[in-house]
Amino acid sequence: MYRIAVDVMSGEKEASELITGALRALKEEKEIELTLIGEYDIISEELAKTDFDSKRLKIENSDEIITMDESPIKALRKKKKATVNVGAKLLKKSKIDAFISPGNTGSVMAAGLLRVGRIKGVSRPPIAIQFPAVNGSTLVLDNGANTDCSPENLKQFALMGQLYAENVMKIDNPKIALLNIGEEKTKGNNLTKESYEVLSNDQRIKNFIGNVEGRDIFSNKVDVVVTDGFVGNIVLKTTEGAASFFLDLIKESFKTNLRSKIAAFLIKPYLKKVLNKIDYRQYGGAPLLGINGVVIISHGGSDGTAIYNAIKAAKRTVKEDIVKLIKAELEKNEELE
């Protein structure tokens, strides 16, 4: 059994929506046990409305949440019973195998780091996010956990990203690259120039293809893109902004007149497939890699579908035992150096 806990209270959407998504996953995935973390009364009232396999579902009471605008570490210390504290502690005590939260990203990260702890040999756990790409998706890490990084940090991101791509995303011999502003190895800022050497020289990175540019993330040229958390987060927000700006322009153009409205009606079902492809909810949240347990940060705006997919991603991550794989690779790393 894969034991997965979901914080259903600290996202932007109602707990009821998130619970619906969780129950859908419970129904489909017979090998999981779910723990819903949040206010007991709210959750049990919601559960009373529907049928589900009660042997595989528990509630873990938590009557506090850390809000989106709170300072993560302070709030984590003050609110001992906050959902993220409860989830991280269950993980630490091995009562669960994975913890999913759509709450304040900094607080989930801090709970992972401080309550669950890092794997030995991992200096800075990165947030890994799958971006949509021509033939599937591209894993980009770090997306915001570590703003100032060293080449050694980036090398560790590459090693963890490689393991995640091979084992969870099931990509054969994943192509690993450094995000840069040109392909030549002499291009870039001080960090990327130094990192290029470090990544090239580590034999454990099996398929290092060198530098890629921002546009290559969406192509099939690369599977894992390594960058510092500042740049990764800028890339994430820029992509969201560009996609939503572009989509708004297209929606506006459909409203022009009768002719365009007919076109809109005709194209709607096909356009929906396009939107699905670029919808973050399909990718089920972002793992915080290098933590001594599976911690998945879901988008703050996660709804039932996003939580459903996050649970499925969590199951795959637990099943492939990514924590053990990272331990084996990175602990060895530390001994060598």
Next chain:
Amino acid sequence: MYRIAVDVMSGEKEASELITGALRALKEEKEIELTLIGEYDIISEELAKTDFDSKRLKIENSDEIITMDESPIKALRKKKKATVNVGAKLLKKSKIDAFISPGNTGSVMAAGLLRVGRIKGVSRPPIAIQFPAVNGSTLVLDNGANTDCSPENLKQFALMGQLYAENVMKIDNPKIALLNIGEEKTKGNNLTKESYEVLSNDQRIKNFIGNVEGRDIFSNKVDVVVTDGFVGNIVLKTTEGAASFFLDLIKESFKTNLRSKIAAFLIKPYLKKVLNKIDYRQYGGAPLLGINGVVIISHGGSDGTAIYNAIKAAKRTVKEDIVKLIKAELEKNEELE
């Protein structure tokens, strides 16, 4: 008269296409004099095919170009007669007021820096690019000239961006912001945290609105976004990549079946307007600000339309005398410190 020179040889497109765009600008803009830089025979053969106001057009022979994959500074030193060397020297000698080139970006930049020279008080000239946004466009700088920057560099970018937005883009009281990964002043990496203070404390930056995120570039929340050249270039390429990926998906969806093909036929003219809005060719190239003359770097793939718009942008930039304005602001800066 505004004297503008165009390098018609070192872009990716044929000289004939670029010349057509240049002649269109010459016809519309009665106050400009054009100098076409490139192989005399090729240009004159092209000109022979058409009618134009020959009193306002000159050819400046140059039979070498710096290719896209050459090392800019080396090539600049070796190829004395390369188009960018010829253009930069004309600018240096005040034979022209502005120089436009769609060639190797590094070589145009280096020619500006080494042959024309920086304005006193400007440490690092940035490349300023207009991104499409909800109500017009947002100026982002630097887009790749300076990969590692100091807070002082970013402050200078803000001052130059402000002058360009006020005078060339004609924005009243432009909103200036720092590109960051969160709005709070405590967010970001070492550079942005320090820069926040420096930008807040400079009274000459009249409307500093603090930090913005990647997605805000496409909104009407901000007019000038300041960032280091590494991050700016990543933002540029990511935006290009996301837009083209999204567009390809939509084009694919139109091909699904007869229904979708009819929709495509109906929506085409309206979609074209959308594409125009996000087309770099509308923005006429990117000025290298802080150089002692107007240098405009056009996209390598520039065609006639892009060159036509670049000439119009060059004229506006010369007319508003942005060089003089930057001198007045930044030289003063140096005396104060």
